Amino acid sequence: MQTTFTLNDPIAVPGTDQVESWFFRANSPTTPRAIWIKATFLTSATGRNLAQAWVSVFDRDTTTAIWRTVDYGDAKAISADGDQRVTIGETSFAFGGAGGALRGHLDRDGRDIRWDISFSRDEKELADPLVLIGTAAKVRHSRFPANKVVSPFPVVHCRGTVTLGSEVWALDGWTGMQGHNWGPAHSRQYVWGQAVFSDRAGRQPFAYVEAASARLAIGNRMSPYFSVMTVRRGDEIYRFDRLFDLHRQHVDASFPRWELRMRGAAGTAVLTMEAGPEQFVILPYQNPAAPTRYCLNTKLAQVELRIEPHIGDGFVLRSAHEGALEFLVDDPRPLLPAVSIPLD
Template identity: 25%
Template sequence: MIDLHAARFGRFAAGYESFYLRAGHPDGGLGVWIRYTVHRRAGAAPTGSLWFTLFDAGAPAPVAAKLTMPDPETGAGDWLRVAGGRIGPGAATGQIAVPDGPQVDWELRFDGAAPLAHLPRGWLYRTPVPRTKPVSLHPVARFDGTVTVAGRRIELAGWPGMVGHNWGSQHAERWIWLHGMGFAGAGADTWLDVVFARVILGKGLTPWLAGGALSLAGQRFRLGGVTRHRAVAVTETPDSLRFALPGRGVTVSGTVTAPRERFVGWVYTDPSGSEHHVVNSSIADLEVSVARRGAAPETLRATGLAAYELGMRERDHGMVIQQFSDG
């Protein structure tokens, strides 16, 4: 049995690793996205970074900060320790204070649902391909604690969210992460968590592949998988997504959108030195249609509580990218 929580960067000759979380106000429109990452180029020592974003629908743009330091660590009960910040079972802390940037700090507690492995078979987490290994340690979670951003103190009391983990030797050529929670009229045990990717295989680029799950009142339905890739439909732009995705006994389709000013943009660097631009809104609007065998169709809506992330090679997307280097 593979340990989905354990840090891998100590075994890398070159690679990257990330533990991350998102949490949103139950009414939507206000949320945080925090990452603890390790980056290692071939022949170099690993570096660690703390990444922070506050999304507020009432603000002109997200507030973003990043701090990179040497010597990331693991052990002593933590999954990862970076630049004085820690994430581990049930807790996440950190502080970023850099010249000409907002000072932010957080102290959070969480608990949540059992892990979701996005890859369909456990052995795929032990093989070189796919080069990225995505896991949701808690595909839905509850957060309590505080976040302070440039003197603004925000109390989190039962905010819904999630906790994730990924690692690998190379980012996918193009990817999408979609996470939905806080659906109107549904409980906390109804959520959507899916990763889409196009990867270079041989000399070509694969069609969209997908993996994840839909939970309806606690019943999980696996989505995607290699054998279902022909039925995956994706139309993506930097600020919107339309998708259709088959699963085991279920088909989901839907849309996610957010105004461009509700996105943060970052540079992600591969260990090889190539770069992606990555845009993320963690206060997006999501509508999902669910068709199940033997059941009436359902529509799920989450307003200001969905996450949509797109990783891309193009530079002419018109989105604002933070001026932080990576790696």
């Protein structure tokens, strides 16, 4: 079994331009409910350093997002003996080789969210850590790509509670994932998605997909989308990671829908994810030396994945409301004109 230890180790160093985040999400298997929690550290060569704690909850068409920014010196990200702990104010993440725990409390404008969650992986190969581009052994030291995306726990089982004012959600039986990413700044534009597929009878996870499409700024122009996708079903893995082979990928990132078609050595894949505009939260993502970008974020996307492998039978996986879907954009107002845009 691969180790998750080093994939959650902190990277950011004060005095360098770096954005680093640990994040976690959990979905109800029976109803459109989800929670997403994130810790971000931002360092800058100019000396501007800060940390942010985030929480978003999704309940059918109702969404709530709260975040808090603190001075870098009031937050901690440490690793010792294979365990990691991230603390920002009242928000904490703790990771080990077999799972982790999250505890916290954020309130804003009369809204109050508290959580006490633990998660664990099982012994199946499905739960092995994922490096979306590259390998676990080299991802920390490789120069390409500049932005690293890893999932130390791509499939987890959850326990605990989320308290929204006087309402309490019990998370026992929920599934989710935990990720870690870092880079000199957020990509100029990207779409990222992840979904865990469970069988209907026992609600046991048996497959997942994680994928991303990103555009880069080249002078005054934007590049085409470069995409990557990994699908795991049981002990089978299908990787589509030839980033620059643009003839074998097609991206339609027309918010609130994302369709990614890819061909490669594993065969062909078509991933479609979509949610209603009202199911997204808008989150301002700051950068060390670039303007703030905006993340349109939902954890209730509908998902369809079609795989036609070169060897073996094809298959289709679907999820009605358990997909994580994010669009990072310069300005969300053309996409959501009726929504007030957060500035901090």
